[in-house]
Amino acid sequence: MSRISLVAEVAERNLDFTLDVENGEVIAILGPNGAGKSSLLSLVAGLLRPDSGRITIGDDVVTDTAERIFVPAHARGVATLSQNALLFPHLDAEANVAFAPRSRGVGRRKGREIARTWLDAVDALDLADRRPSQLSGGQAQRIALARALAAQPRVLLLDEPMAALDVATAPVLRRLLRTVLREQRRTALIVTHDLLDALALADTIVVVQSGRIVERGPTTDILTAPRSEFAARIAGVNLVLGAADSSGSLSTAHGLTVHGHSTTPSGAAAVAVFSPSAVAVHLTEPHASPRNVLPVTIAAMDVHGATVRVRGTHGGQSLVADVTAAAVSELDLSPGMEVYFVVKSQEVAIHPASR
Structure with a gap:
């Protein structure tokens, strides 16, 4: 099993995370630069020690500060794929992929069979005898993915794996990842800035801001009814913050009332x-009704x-x-x-805000 349960705090980086990932679940981690997305992966991978917390992968406790347990990165059953392939330059593609099984004690012939599989x-068997210097960026990422999978990881961590690829190569690797993750039911965390990655690969979206998880939900729900400012931006919609009132509308801190279809109890954010x-x-x-002005x-x-696209600001908030x-x-x-900016009330949905 490869279920993840994580509660971790790192005071120096102002990180305070709580995250549960089900076996076989693929989660896209979205958020602005510096929000703590890569740090969250590092906590799972064992590259970052929390000041306090407990992390389990499957039935194994890999971090527990209270019990002074910290399993090193190489022994966690976790593989990471970043935007830089980081292949061994002196080994050809086949030897790069065979490295993990050979490190587990697998013989040379068996290691080669695993690598070629x-x-x-x-779809990179024809690249088996090439050195990294002979590979394009997209080819190198394929080899890096094969190397990660050959390690038989319980969890796959993907940190902007397509960020350095050109517009023609990225869709190919995205389709490949989709096939691998879906067909093999791999548990995976994907840090990305690309909405297409979340749409194509993830079951769930987690939004990270200021070292906290501020929103989580099924991909379709987050993109159709976002509850945080960042999720609204990536979904391409406007979001106005406030509190629900007794009429089913929303009141802002700047004295505006926004009317719409509300599912939020009075007084709630x-x-x-x-x-x-x-x-x-x-x-x-304008003074026509029912409209929001x-x-x-x-x-x-x-x-x-x-x-x-006309971008406006009201009370420090951006609207489009x-x-x-x-x-x-x-x-x-x-x-x-x-x-x-004028919008009809029937075009507005009012939801509980993220916590």
Whole structure:
């Protein structure tokens, strides 16, 4: 079994994590730079010691500060694949992949058989006799993946594995990873900045901010009803923070009331979520009902597909409207202008905020 249970705190880095991963579950870890995503992987891998905490993989306790247990990285049954393949430069691809089974005491011939099996699994058998210097970035990552799998890990940790690949190579490795993770039911944690990785590979999304897990849920739920600012940004929707009121609306700290479809009890922290395409821009405050009227200052404008994305701020919070180029011209919009973002109440969903 490869279930993970982790409770860990690292005071110097302001990290305080609690995470459970089921056997065979694939979790995408998302969050801004410096949030602590890679540190979370390092805690599982045994590359970072917590000040306090307990980590188990399967039935094995690999870290327990109270009992002074700390299993070294090489003995945890964990394999890591990062954006740098880190292949041994003096060994060919086959020998690189055979390294792990040979380290376990497997004989030379058997090690070669295992290596070729995994090279075939990642569609790289034809690269067996090449040195790392003879491989492209995508080819090197395939070999690195085969090497990781040949180690027979209980848990696979993927730290931005496609970040250094070009736009043509990344989809190939993504499809390969999807096949490996799904068909073999591998337990995996994937740190990524790419929404496509989460959509293609993960069962669950975890959002990390400031050294804490602030949101967790099925991939489709997080992307359709985000409850944290970062998740809203990656999902491409607007999110307004506030508290639910007795009318089923949301009240912000800046005195605004946002109306929508609410599932949140009165007084609870809540978020209002709506699409940029549902927002209209007005120069003067409209009074028609039922509408939400949000005064904003335009911060920037840029082309976004077939529309112009107007980015505004209200009370330190960023909001976005997608409008036509004709509307931008007609309203003569420009950064620094004070305008009104208007969205119909039926376009707004109000959810409990992340804890």
